[in-house]
Amino acid sequence: xxxxxxxxxxxxxxxxxxxxxxxxxxxxxxxxxxxxxxxxxxxxxxxxxxxxxxxxxxxxxxxxxxxxxxxxxxxxxxxxxxxxxxxxxxxxxxxxxxxxxxxxxxxxxxxxxxxxxxxxxxxxxxxxxxxxxxxxxxxxxxxxxxxxxxxxxxxxxxxxxxxxxxxxxxxxxxxxxxxxxxxxxxxxxxxxxxxxxxxxxxxxxxxxxxxxxxxxxxxxxxxxxxxxxxxxxxxxxxxxxxxxxxxxxxxxxxxxxxxxxxxxxxxxxxxxxxxxxxxxxxxxxxxxxxxxxxxxxxxxxxxxxxxx
Amino acid sequence: xxxxxxxxxxxxxxxxxxxxxxxxxxxxxxxxxxxxxxxxxxxxxxxxxxxxxxxxxxxxxxxxxxxxxxxxxxxxxxxxxxxxxxxxxxxxxxxxxxxxxxxxxxxxxxxxxxxxxxxxxxxxxxxxxxxxxxxxxxxxxxxxxxxxxxxxxxxxxxxxxxxxxxxxxxxxxxxxxxxxxxxxxxxxxxxxxxxxxxxxxxxxxxxxxxxxxxxxxxxxxxx
Numbered sequence: 001x002x003x004x005x006x007x008x009x010x011x012x013x014x015x016x017x018x019x020x021x022x023x024x025x026x027x028x029x030x031x032x033x034x035x036x037x038x039x040x041x042x043x044x045x046x047x048x049x050x051x052x053x054x055x056x057x058x059x060x061x062x063x064x065x066x067x068x069x070x071x072x073x074x075x076x077x078x079x080x081x082x083x084x085x086x087x088x089x090x091x092x093x094x095x096x097x098x099x100x101x102x103x104x105x106x107x108x109x110x111x112x113x114x115x116x117x118x119x120x121x122x123x124x125x126x127x128x129x130x131x132x133x134x135x136x137x138x139x140x141x142x143x144x145x146x147x148x149x150x151x152x153x154x155x156x157x158x159x160x161x162x163x164x165x166x167x168x169x170x171x172x173x174x175x176x177x178x179x180x181x182x183x184x185x186x187x188x189x190x191x192x193x194x195x196x197x198x199x200x201x202x203x204x205x206x207x208x209x210x211x212x213x214x215x216x217x218x219x220x221x222x223x224x225x226x227x228x229x230x231x232x233x234x235x236x237x238x239x240x241x242x243x244x245x246x247x248x249x250x251x252x253x254x255x256x257x258x259x260x261x262x263x264x265x266x267x268x269x270x271x272x273x274x275x276x277x278x279x280x281x282x283x284x285x286x287x288x289x290x291x292x293x294x295x296x297x298x299x300x301x302x303x304x305x306x307x308x
Numbered sequence: 309x310x311x312x313x314x315x316x317x318x319x320x321x322x323x324x325x326x327x328x329x330x331x332x333x334x335x336x337x338x339x340x341x342x343x344x345x346x347x348x349x350x351x352x353x354x355x356x357x358x359x360x361x362x363x364x365x366x367x368x369x370x371x372x373x374x375x376x377x378x379x380x381x382x383x384x385x386x387x388x389x390x391x392x393x394x395x396x397x398x399x400x401x402x403x404x405x406x407x408x409x410x411x412x413x414x415x416x417x418x419x420x421x422x423x424x425x426x427x428x429x430x431x432x433x434x435x436x437x438x439x440x441x442x443x444x445x446x447x448x449x450x451x452x453x454x455x456x457x458x459x460x461x462x463x464x465x466x467x468x469x470x471x472x473x474x475x476x477x478x479x480x481x482x483x484x485x486x487x488x489x490x491x492x493x494x495x496x497x498x499x500x501x502x503x504x505x506x507x508x509x510x511x512x513x514x515x516x517x518x519x520x521x522x523x524x525x526x527x528x529x530x531x
Contacts (some may be wrong), residue, residue, distance in 0.1 A: 025412075030400040217396040220358075221455070222386035223413035224379050308358045308381070 028218060029231040032207055036239055039203045043243030043288050044250075046196040050189055050284045051251025057185030058280065059271045064178035067171060074167065075148075077106075077137040081161030089159040090135050096158050097139060102146030109136045196240070196288060197295040204236050204299040215307050229300035233293060240292030244285035252281045309334040309463060309494045310355055312524075315364035317350055324350050326522035328364070332496060334462070337489045337512045339505050340498040341527070342519035348498040349393060351519065352467045355496065356388050357381045369462070386414050389456030389493075391466035395448045397440035403427075404436035407455045414459065423458075430454045430484060445472035453484055457493075464488055466497045470504055478504055486512040 077097070081089045090108050097106035109117075114133060148166045155162040208215070218228050255272050273280065310332040317325040324347035332338055340348050353359040354366050357373045366373045369387060376384060389410075397406045407426065408418035427433055430450040440448060449469055456464055466485065470478035482504060489495045489512055499505065508514050516527040 027401065027405070028398060028409075030398070213396065214398055217398055218409075218413060219382070220356075220385065220390055220392065220396060221410040221413055222382050222384075224382045227413055305378075308360075 025227055025231050026234060027231075028228075029207075029211060029214060029235060032210070035203050035207050035210075036235075039200060039236060039239040039292075040243030040246075042199045042203070043196060043240040043292065044247030046192050046199075047244035047247030047284045047288055048251040048254075050192045050287075051248055051255060051281050053185050053188035053192060054280055054284070055255050055271055055273060057182050057189070058273060058277050060178045060182040060185060062274065064175050064182065067178065068175050073141045075139040075141065076165045076167075077139065077155065077162050078165060079135040079137065079159060079162045080132075081159075083132070085161070086135055089161050090137065092159040093137055093155060093162050096151070096154050097137065100146055100151055100154070102142050102144050103139055104142040105140040107138055109138060193287065193291055197291045200236055200240055200292045201295045201299045204232060204296045205303065207232060207236075208300060208303040212307075215304065219307055225301060225304045228304060229297060232300045233296045236296040237289050237293045241285055241289040244288030248281045248284040251284075252278070309336070309369065310496070311365075311367040312354070313365040313367075315354065315361045315366060317347065317354065317359065317361050319347075319350055319359075323522055325354075325361075325519070325524070328524045330517065330524055332494060334494050335489075335492055337486070337495045337508075337514040338497070339508070339514055339516045340496060340519070341500060341502070341505065341516060344500060346519040347522070348500070348519060349467050351524075352390075352465050352496070352498050355463075355465055356385055356390055386410065386459060387462050389453075389459070389461040389464040391449070391452045391456045391464070391469045393467045393471060395440075395452040397448070397451070399440050402437045402439060403432065403443065403451055406440060407451060407458055410455060410459045418458070426454050426458060431480065446474070446477040449473055449477070449481060450484075453481060457488060461493070463494045464496070466495070468499055469497060470499065470501060475503075479507060482508055483511065 077093055079086060079089050079093060094106060094108065097103050114136060117136075118133075148164060148168075152164050155164055215228055252273075258272055310330070312328050312330045315325055315328040316323065317328075328351075340351060342348055350359055354361060354373075355368060357366075357368075357376065360374060368384060371380075371384060373381070373384070398409070401409075404418075404423055404427070405412075408423055411418045424433070424436070427436055430453055432447060432450055432454065435443065435447065435451075440451070443451065449472065453466070453469065456466070464485065469481050469485070473481065478501070485495055485497060486508065505514070505516060518525050518527040
């Protein structure tokens with residue numbers, strides 16, 4: 001255990017030493033403007049895309065939460081009965097609901113409220129009085145929820161015209177879609193990370209191949225692999241970090257400039273960040289730097305092993 | 309200092325060295341000669357672990373090079389000054405930084421005064437800021453020698469150190485190597501230039517090793 005901890009400490013120190021750098025060690029690798037620019041550009045573009053993938057994931061996450069949160073807590077009882085029975089059945093339904101555990105609140109919607117619900121489809125001049133509209137009873141669930149199957153049986157017995165709609169039928173596909181989009185967003189983030197790692201590995205390998213003479217000379221004068229790797233790792237990690245910082249900044253700005261979801265569309269939510277979520281894009285350059293660090297280090301040590 | 313036991317080495321599908329056994333004591337000066345392509349460079353590379361023998365054992369400073377890991381090999385090379393045939397510099401760094409490179413990779417700082425003295429010793433005063441591609445063949449060879457000795461190594465391996473220079477410069481380089489030997493360094497110089505070996509006679513007690521038909525022979529008596 002002690003040995004493991006010591007080894008871990010050594011690795012951490014080694015990793016930090018790679019990042020803190022040694023200006024003289026950095027100078028042993030000749031400057032390579034072209035590769036440097038490509039690495040930074042790649043990291044920047046990937047970070048820009050990552051911000052959007054992150055925004056998509058977080059927005060769909062919020063969407064799923066809203067749908068499941070808002071709709072899971074509510075249900076409706078629809079009473080369709082002949083006009084002379086509707087009041088009696090409504091009273092029965094309310095009685096049943098009042099004595100059902102897990103229901104916090106139940107009330108019958110007024111005619112005006114029913115008209116307001118139908119107005120978007122049938123217009124403002126709806127003759128409610130002349131139409132055989134069903135009576136709607138709104139239910140608000142308590143935290144522990146209610147037994148929907150049991151309630152259906154009781155309603156059937158007490159008020160045959162009452163139908164319970166607990167929204168499960170259409171809520172579940174919507175939540176499932178939102179979750180799938182969220183998964184796609186997260187998968188995109190993983191793909192972006194993998195693509196960044198691949199691009200940086202290629203750039204590092206190209207740089208290492210172009211500097212074969214430098215590596216052979218350094219080995220000849222007694223340089224250890226870590227000394228040589230450090231110069232490459234530090235350079236590529238910093239390039240990725242700087243590129244990703246710029247890309248993430250532009251990505252965040254682009255998301256901020258997107259039109260906000262209107263009040264009526266709040267149920268659907270906008271593509272963007274909310275509250276503390278605005279801090280999340282900061283993680284992207286850090287992740288890009290970690291990916292670049294690991295990819296460059298692996299590529300550097302793999303190449304160095306081919307030189308005695 | 310250097311010990312070969314039954315060393316066999318193949319390269320590019322042909323055998324260069326076969327069952328070579330030799331022992332170079334500390335403080336000695338040896339020339340290694342033989343026709344072009346006989347394996348002089350390969351034998352030098354075996355001494356600092358850039359090549360590994362197909363069979364047999366190479367020991368330097370009492371360490372079996374076949375058993376050394378990469379870091380241990382790097383540490384071992386810090387005790388050896390290597391003058392490579394093509395010098396091998398970092399072309400983007402000025403001469404002074406190239407010469408001081410063995411110190412830097414070992415984690416030490418080069419003392420400016422000592423560096424200037426070293427450059428003066430090899431006749432390169434005033435060239436500290438020059439980039440290697442701007443130097444002549446002779447200047448590069450001398451710079452390579454300066455780099456090889458900056459850490460005061462115990463062993464100096466020079467592969468054709470006078471290969472690209474005129475006779476006058478060859479004699480200068482030879483003098484530098486013999487001076488180092490007088491300071492107690494073990495020196496092994498690979499060369500095909502018999503005139504250089506003859507010129508060394510008045511300066512140093514050297515022995516000549518010759519690679520002939522994949523075998524290593526001691527060529528005649530002491531010079």
